[in-house]
Amino acid sequence: MAKIIRAIAAKKKPVPKKAARSTAKKPAKAAPKPPAKKPPRPKPPKSSPWTAEEVYEAFSRFRKANPEPKGELEHLNPYTLLVAVVLSAQATDAGVNRATRPLFAIADTPEKMLALGEDTVRDYIKTIGLYRNKAKNVIALSEKLIAEFGGEVPRTRAEIETLPGAGRKTANVVLNMAFGEHTMAVDTHVFRVGNRTGMAPGNNVLEVELGLEKIIPSEFMLHAHHWLILHGRYICLARKPRCDVCVINDLCRWPEKTV
Numbered sequence: 001m002a003k004i005i006r007a008i009a010a011k012k013k014p015v016p017k018k019a020a021r022s023t024a025k026k027p028a029k030a031a032p033k034p035p036a037k038k039p040p041r042p043k044p045p046k047s048s049p050w051t052a053e054e055v056y057e058a059f060s061r062f063r064k065a066n067p068e069p070k071g072e073l074e075h076l077n078p079y080t081l082l083v084a085v086v087l088s089a090q091a092t093d094a095g096v097n098r099a100t101r102p103l104f105a106i107a108d109t110p111e112k113m114l115a116l117g118e119d120t121v122r123d124y125i126k127t128i129g130l131y132r133n134k135a136k137n138v139i140a141l142s143e144k145l146i147a148e149f150g151g152e153v154p155r156t157r158a159e160i161e162t163l164p165g166a167g168r169k170t171a172n173v174v175l176n177m178a179f180g181e182h183t184m185a186v187d188t189h190v191f192r193v194g195n196r197t198g199m200a201p202g203n204n205v206l207e208v209e210l211g212l213e214k215i216i217p218s219e220f221m222l223h224a225h226h227w228l229i230l231h232g233r234y235i236c237l238a239r240k241p242r243c244d245v246c247v248i249n250d251l252c253r254w255p256e257k258t259v
């Protein structure tokens with residue numbers, strides 16, 4: 001009897017649902033599609049590098065058009081040049097000149113600037129952007145010049161770069177304009193011209209600086225910085241370059257030039 005009951009129970013045992021499902025053949029899932037790749041950004045066409053003859057020709061024309069180019073930051077001596085360049089960060093030369101004209105008339109040395117004090121310096125330069133921080137830097141760099149350099153502007157890039165508010169560009173401008181060194185200060189204009197023309201393409205200001213130093217013949221290096229700044233400021237404008245009156249328009253590699 002017990003045997004019969006066990007046999008019936010075994011016969012009636014339901015198959016667990018899970019097991020039943022697991023035996024069923026699942027339809028194969030479609031593999032997830034990889035995200036669609038963005039098409040690569042079109043790169044500007046690579047221009048051929050300038051030849052030495054072309055670079056010589058370009059700077060000969062700059063020299064012919066403007067034999068003695070001058071910087072537009074007003075100053076009385078290396079110290080006031082240094083201060084003016086420190087103040088010119090993110091400001092126009094004209095705006096800096098308006099502020100420094102009366103300031104330099106009463107403070108053209110680090111000692112006189114210190115005697116004025118930070119509050120007064122701040123009042124003189126308050127029309128210039130970032131004036132609070134710049135006033136601090138002018139006082140701090142004046143203190144440092146007196147404490148470590150006998151009140152004189154040092155003549156090496158490394159030393160100038162230790163002064164508050166002064167970076168590589170400031171050092172290059174001061175070394176070039178005050179001491180006649182063959183340095184190349186790269187500001188926004190020089191950066192644009194170096195890249196657009198294809199003369200010294202670079203992803204950052206240092207690359208453009210080193211590229212220009214490499215290709216510009218020594219005989220042009222004293223004024224090269226000013227020629228390129230003035231070219232960028234008045235001819236090779238950021239939005240609407242004046243290619244029709246550009247003296248190097250036949251040499252320029254910019255694909256969008258308008259001549």
Ligand code: SF4
Nearest residue numbers: 236241243246249252
């Ligand atoms: S041709 Fe035009 S883009 Fe080229 S350097 Fe001259 S102004 Fe600038």
